[in-house]
Amino acid sequence: MRLLKYSEIRSIVTRSDVVLEVVEARNPLEIKSNVIEYLAKGGEKEYILVLNKCDLVPKYVCIEWMRYFMExxxxALCTSSLKGFGVKKLKQLLLSYAESKKPLNVSVFGLPKVGKSSLVNALKGKNSAPTSRYPGSWGYTKSITIYKILPGIYVIDTPGFIPPDVKELEMLIRSLPTDNIPNPVSIAREIIAKILQNNPSSIEMAYGVVSSDPLQLLEHIAVKRGWFFRKSQEPNIDEAAKTVIRDYLNGKITFYSRPPTRAVPDSS
Structure with missing residues (x-):
């Protein structure tokens, strides 16, 4: 997997007028990078946080997150590149920026598996083709593609990146293929604990098993799916763990967090 280096991110931001950072609407604070926001605002670029996969959370959760970031x-904008929600609104926003600045160069950043490429595809549409050059910068750079999505508006599609300030769990499961993740049982237990805390019934809905113990849930899933080690006939919890990790990433398990609540001032 090709991942962006910090120097590449800084160079692309410098050549951009608008910077989009794509996160998931399910848990944006665990995926959002302060690095992108810092570079964009430090360079006086327009910075927009795109809360993608909004179809995986209730509408009120999206509204709460948009208000939280606005405060x-x-x-922030909510989108679903799969369903097409919010894409038109994002295009209209880019057109409003282009009224005072053409050509408008828009860079798109995001961790692997947040739907960044799908969002770029939704923005560029069926008839868009990559261009070998956009004003003010280089032509093709390996793994970086520029698309003309609207008259005078260019989108720079970048590889994923893993910044140091992203939560360790998200960094690990998004930077490696699931089969290559070391100790998947430990990772899956952490994911299950997080799901049980935020959405208690989700594991039962997804797998038809019930327990408050993440390890026991993995055993139940393995038994229910008929996954056993040949020699010992013990439940193959490694396979169950990998399934949980994949289903978490793919949105097959209902999961979402809500914005932090502000402490109410003491009026006494």
Missing amino acids: NNIR
Whole structure:
């Protein structure tokens, strides 16, 4: 997997007018990088946080997250590249920026598996083709592609990146193929614990098993699926763990977090 280096991110941001950072609407704070926001705002670029996969969470959760980021001086939009939600609104916003700045160069950043490429595909549409050059910068750079999505508006599609300030769990499961993740049982237990805390019935809905113990849930899933080690006939919890990790990433398990609540000032 080709991942962006910090120097590449900084160079691309410098050549951009608008910077889109794509995260998941399910748990944006665990995936959002302060690095992208810092570079964009430090370079006086327009910074937009795109809360993608909004079809996987209730509408009120998206609204809560948009309000939360707005209160923290971050413009945020909810989109679903799969369903097409919010894509038109994002295009309209880019067109409004292009009224005062053409050509408009828009870079798109995001961790692997957040739906960044699908969002780029939704923005560029069926008839868009890559261009070998956009004003003010280089032509093709390996793994970086530029698309003309609207008259005078260019989107720079970048590889994924793994910044140091992203939660360790998300960094690990998104930077490696699931089969290559070391100790998948430990990772799956952490994912299950997080799901049980935020969405208690989700594991039962997804797998038809019930327990408050993540390890026991993995055993139940393995038994229910008929996964056993040949020699010992013990439940193959490694396979169950990998399934949980994949289903978490693919949105097959209902999971979402809500914004932190602000402490109410003491009126006494």
